[in-house]
Amino acid sequence: MINVLFAAREERWPTYEATLKAAFRDKGLSVDLRRDFAPGDVDYIVYAPNGDVQDFTPYTRCKAVLNIWAGVEAIVGNATLTMPLTRMVDHGLTQSMTEWVVGHTLRHHLGMDRQILNQDGTWDPVIPPLAGDRRVTVLGVGKLGMACGRALAQLGFPVTGWSRTQKQDDLVHCLSGEAGLRQALATADILVLLLPKTPDTENVINAETLALMPKGAIIINPGRGPLIDDGALLAALDTGQIAHATLDVFRVEPLPGDHPFWSHPKVTVTPHIAAETRPKTASEVIAENVRRGEAGEPLLYLVDPETGY
Amino acid sequence: MINVLFAAREERWPTYEATLKAAFRDKGLSVDLRRDFAPGDVDYIVYAPNGDVQDFTPYTRCKAVLNIWAGVEAIVGNATLTMPLTRMVDHGLTQSMTEWVVGHTLRHHLGMDRQILNQDGTWDPVIPPLAGDRRVTVLGVGKLGMACGRALAQLGFPVTGWSRTQKQDDLVHCLSGEAGLRQALATADILVLLLPKTPDTENVINAETLALMPKGAIIINPGRGPLIDDGALLAALDTGQIAHATLDVFRVEPLPGDHPFWSHPKVTVTPHIAAETRPKTASEVIAENVRRGEAGEPLLYLVDPETGY
Secondary structure (H helix, E strand, O other): OEEEEEEOOHHHHHHHHHHHHHHHHHOOOOEEEEOOOOHHHOOEEEEOOOOOOOOOOOOOOOOEEEEOOOOOOOOOOOOOOOOOEEOOOOHHHHHHHHHHHHHHHHHHHHOHHHHHOOOOOOOOOOOOOOHHHOOEEEEOOOHHHHHHHHHHHHOOOOEEEEEOOOOOOOOOEEEEHHHHHHHHHHOOOEEEEOOOOOOOOOOOEOHHHHHHOOOOEEEEEOOOHHHEOHHHHHHHHHHOOEEEEEEOOOOOOOOOOOOHHHHOOOEEEOOOOOOOOOHHHHHHHHHHHHHHHHHOOOOOOEOOOOOOO | OEEEEEEOOHHHHHHHHHHHHHHHHHOOOOEEEEOOOOHHHOOEEEEOOOOOOOOOOOOOOOOEEEEOOOOOOOOOOOOOOOOOEEOOOOHHHHHHHHHHHHHHHHHHHHOOHHHHOOOOOOOOOOOOOOHHHOOEEEEOOOHHHHHHHHHHHHOOOOEEEEEOOOOOOOOOEEEEHHHHHHHHHHOOOEEEEOOOOOOOOOOOEOHHHHHHOOOOEEEEEOOOHHHEOHHHHHHHHHHOOEEEEEEOOOOOOOOOOOOHHHHOOOEEEOOOOOOOOOHHHHHHHHHHHHHHHHHOOOOOOEOOOOOOO
């Protein structure tokens, strides 16, 4: 019997209990899945960074911590975490992110807000350019970013992808490094932020990098709030350097009601809905990693403590 | 020398003159392109239904009328039109329509208006289903409809396409006939109208067909205004049978300022911007048809007067 502790928040238990049990069963694993064990009896921890476990020291037998979130920045620096940590790469989450990014890119490309916000009887046709004439840059072309970039390229957008390490793709023009970043920003009519949050990526969008973008560019951030220096973004919106920002993630969530993003006419706040882990597909990933752990095979989506993702 | 009369509206001449001449040159054709000829000297007419020529009788030598619009309903019934008529199938137009249809489908699928219209500081996450759980039906799977259907299917939507004659496609589930239409409507969480306007398709969306759709369905009409019985649609919006309609085309355009569509909270009017013929790509199609006409080859996109498209 394999003891698996469910250490995400209590309100997630009803959502995950049945799908996790089914996923373990489908892999032929004999698992005791519970919300409480003596720490020394736990083989694996199903984890979310906003759950209760912050000290991993008592979990002496634990073989791996399996995160159900894509983001791991709130746990990766935990000094008591001496066992392997995996992050979630969920098909449902990738799909959901792709739909949201493609949808909001097309919204800005087509200028939809003009009609959604102005149904006043004025017939005022403005024909947008074709997608082929609107350059999109995706900062961060890991699993999520590359899926979004490829979907946008398939619709006709010229897409540039930037990442710390050089990637290769047949649809997305890949850049890396400092010079690559400047080039990726200089051609970003629409910029999509999908970098992980690490010390290197915090405030990557600041006064200096905003000034490198084409005047009137659009920013879409479904990645992580701290990627953006909020004050620098507000200033760039006020000068018109940036025409609009659609933001799904924030330094503090829920975004406080008095934050200037809410009332700024050039900002759309969405309430962290771009990508949501889907219990069914996520449970399959967790179960596969428990199977691999038991078989001594390499775990999927293992986090590198050095890079932080 | 081949005499080609430009008979679209005068204001289109500056847009088309250079691109048409370049396209003829690229095909190796010696063409005299002008806005005035003695009618008996004209070999081909480049046409738009809102132009001046309505009586084709004096054009005794004319080998074909080459429409620069996709829609031909305003000319196909003209009794003086005894020469072949072609409609425009323009790559730019197909691309533009695909971007608009995919964009507005995702807008409704993701529930974007909720955020675009309500930036009041309320953090209210509503997670939409994945595209795989949102069924889209495209009525009319000709060149435009099929391109839209395939792009939506590539993003993960289950797409059904209906047309008068049965089509086949590897991504779009194709239906035809009366029973097929009922089935296509019954599974249309989002319905896209891209039928041509013919006597058979006028008011295809009426009280009876609206009642066949799932409660709370969305209608997107970038096709032709008369496909919809306006009064029946307004009634279905008021009962909630239809949750929202985004309409780009109307029986009268520009849509009069006092039309109830403008003020209805569940209707988005867009000013006929979904698909616009692009002069460069359209000129290439016109030139290719003049080349074919001169070489005695079959014309592209020939209109069948029986079916009306």
